[in-house]
Amino acid sequence: MTALLERELRDLLAEQLDVLEPGLTLVRCEFALSDPPLRTRGWIDILARDRHGLWVIIELKRATSTSREALHEVAKYAELLQRDKQVAPDRIRALIVSTDWRELLVPVSNMARDWSHDLRGYELQVCDDLTLSAERVAMLPSSPEQYVTPVHGIYLYASPQDRDRGWKHIRQIASEIGAPNLLAADFERVSAKDGVSAHYGLYLGVGTVEWGSALSSSPEVDGYGAKHPAEYEALCEINARVRCVEVGSAYPGVLGTLLGDPNWEITGYRGTGAFALGNGAYEERDWLQMLVGHDRGDGHVKYIGSANPRITSRWHSFVDQAMTSLGGNPEWEMLVRAWLERVAEQPGDIDVVLWIYNPCDLIQTVIYGWPDELAQWEPRIKAVARFPDGSRSVVEGRLCANSTGGAPGFHHYAHEVYRDPVSWMTTRYGGTTWISDLDLVRRLGLRYMMLEITSGHPGPPAPEDERGLWLVEDGQATRYSSNDPEFFMAWQLNTYGGKLVTLREFLTTYRYEVNTLRIEYLNCIDVRR
Template sequence: MADHLESRIRDYLADHLELLESNLTLISREYKLDNEFGAGGFIDILARDAFGHFVVIEIKRSDQAARAAIHELQKYVALLRADQGLRPDQVRAILVSTHWHELAVPFSEYLKISDVPTEGFILVAEQSGVVTSATVYRANELAQPLIASCCQDLILFTDVATRDANYPRVISAAQRAGLSDFFILSLDYRGDNQKVIFPHGIYLVFSSPFQTMSAREIRATKRRISWDAEIEPADENFLVEFRRKLGFMGDSNEIGNPEKLATILSSGWQVAVAHRAGRYSTNQQLLSNRDLVIAATRQEGGAAYYLTSTASPKYSPSWLKLKQSARDVLVGDDHWGAVFRGILAEVARTRPNATVSVNIYNPARIVLGLAKLFRYKDMSYLPKLQVVVEDSAEIHLYHGELAWNGQAVTMSAQQWLTRAFGSANDFLFKQHFGLVHEDEAAARQLLGLASFVVEIANVGGTNQKISLLESSNGRLRRTAPQNLPTGSIAQFVETNGQFGFSLLEELSNVSTGWVD
């Protein structure tokens, strides 16, 4: 749904709430939720039912990642509870969308951990916004969720016959590496790019075996495949074991990931599902081949620099997955990593039934972030962190971003890049090989920039409290918010225009068009 269509659907539903449920009464469309640090937003439709419950109705945008939609829904429910002083049993939620392929797994996971009753509706709508059908969505009943790992594998071949003959070896190697839930895609190039010399591929995608294992089974698996705790992301250990079992194969071998596969598929390659194993096979009626391709290219659950997830300590598989994914995403920001681990540990220890919704973006690429900011005033490339923790007792929000110490930058961009990375060329080299995160903290510090996390405890209550969070020996330490750095990123840009000009000039000299 395009944004303008979504707004028309919102307006039509607001006038025809009976399509979702009889006796719903409209309170407001685009109900505003205010909050410190910009963590608020607008509920698409707020209504009340015949029993007096507040009903949060959210329409998933077409350009919104599925897990981001779940995060927004949970955040709005939490903020409404805080705004109105409501218990979980006084609130309900409804998520509506015209497409449910990407929503299926994250919505099913959310239903298992949320204390707020939530329903989904499949809409059929005309371009005018008129809703012709609204059907209750029946959530997947998977014993444990199938979540395609961002660690994937690609084997390329010159000819198709050799590729096809090697499927059995790949399947056997995957099984011997301990993978049970996996599928294999066949890739065939149909474009006209003469630089593509290996036009046929086998692409392996798997759901981490740990999703269905007990803690004892996980420990046994790690011993069996010589687990290396230093490898990040952790699932890459399974690919290492897969490669050991497979041996030499193909004309070229590459590590895959959702972003790479999405790029491949948009560049003249055709894809087909060649093999399904484990629950990917037994759930064929539930998960079509198209669903598998979507799962393999899905990026919203988490990758090297972003994570959107909803979990609870009471549901251990997703809780473990959240901790593992966050560790990978927060590489390059030790402060955020320590504070986030402290938040999860504290929640597990003191609020084991809470629902935790996380949205983290941490590219650990301050050079790119500042270049985009100085040229386009675009702050979307800068790191940000948001966590909502909700249970029957209280709601806590955690908000993180970059701040500035207020001291003007006196060095040029060339001097900065040299001191932080060795040189501009060294920076580009490290970026190409994914090593810039190693110098991220030092690069920020040279400019007076640092990340922080603020906690807003008991949101909306009479005892609401705002604290600056630090980590000490694995525990959270709370201090007064007055200890925050004095300047914002916007003030940094306004004050250091000459530095910004030199940064853009230096980058254009070493790599034409890099910022664009």
């Protein structure tokens, strides 16, 4: 039989729409659409109605060379139906019908998952007697997301050669047990070498285990591996078989601590499977972000990210990841979410950058940070939103007080919440420090808040720039603007004589008690190892 022209195939299909779906009825072939203000127009191959009364755009393609146009035309016609014929968007569907799906399957599958309209595909066959048959095309499922889980390990070796052999052995073990996706960082001891057992380290992050592997049916576990039992089992198997000087467990944030330690230096990265260094899509900064947990909020206490609210898929994950790092701090969680929602309401493309350090452990801040490194260890939020008109919103989150302290004092309240250093360490191992920390912060009269400056110019803030004070009041996020009369009263209530009392100023008031408590904890427990 002579091959039919596309026009002939269209007319044939219009007479046999029931081969696609029962109940389809023809509206018109070559249905004309236009939008003069946009200077665009088009003709739908076949416009039909389904048994629920929805309008169905049927786009027909018969040649591989033209199949690539299908998505463009379907998207265009769906938009023009709304603009030209005022059809509600939830009343529009689309079918792509083709005799050849080699070029269509991948792009149509992607669009069908993310498009707001129902989109389906059919493969059409023409019989010798000009009857048609059609089979619905199964769209490709979403590609499983591959990421570095919070299941990490540390391995120390006596030499670089031993580390190379160790990495080869780890890869072999992981391949055998069905965990092919690994990412690792090489690190070396560059000073104070007598303080450790070996000088060459490998920091390992276990990537997601694909569904269907032997590990994917791993039994649930408590504690460290509860959210990733398959990956945790993989790490346990690696640890049981690996040969090195020392094996240690780790989690997102540990690598960041190593980065901040001048005695250690990261010298390179290694990867397998989805994280093979020859991947080409990722750069060194991406490997680092994955291992420290900043890219997904897995660092729990620390997050660094950026997004544009107009790119909705990324924006939603960006907000979720930020909220993960704010877990255990309900005040900052409410304030940051409210600020992000306020920013997203503004029109146009907005660049938002967010940096969060939320340890929820004031005792840790004192032990590690007081007095010289407090800026590194105190809770802090920094955020910037840059708007299309050149204006920007700059936010800083701080733990502050509205007084310089008073009786009974820092040492007293710390011992009310934590009976002794062992009590504090118990909450840390049990993952409940944040609960006790909320109690300690409340007893001391400290408060999590955010300060915002909105300006329409580059450079440092100017006196005329609007200030915003973000507080949680009555269980809700509240913003006081310096343009409103209520701002002055809110500022006076949350400052000391009109001046914000920072955590450093607050601790300085109690410096003798703070020093005593710090020495007490350092003497009882080796927390600085």
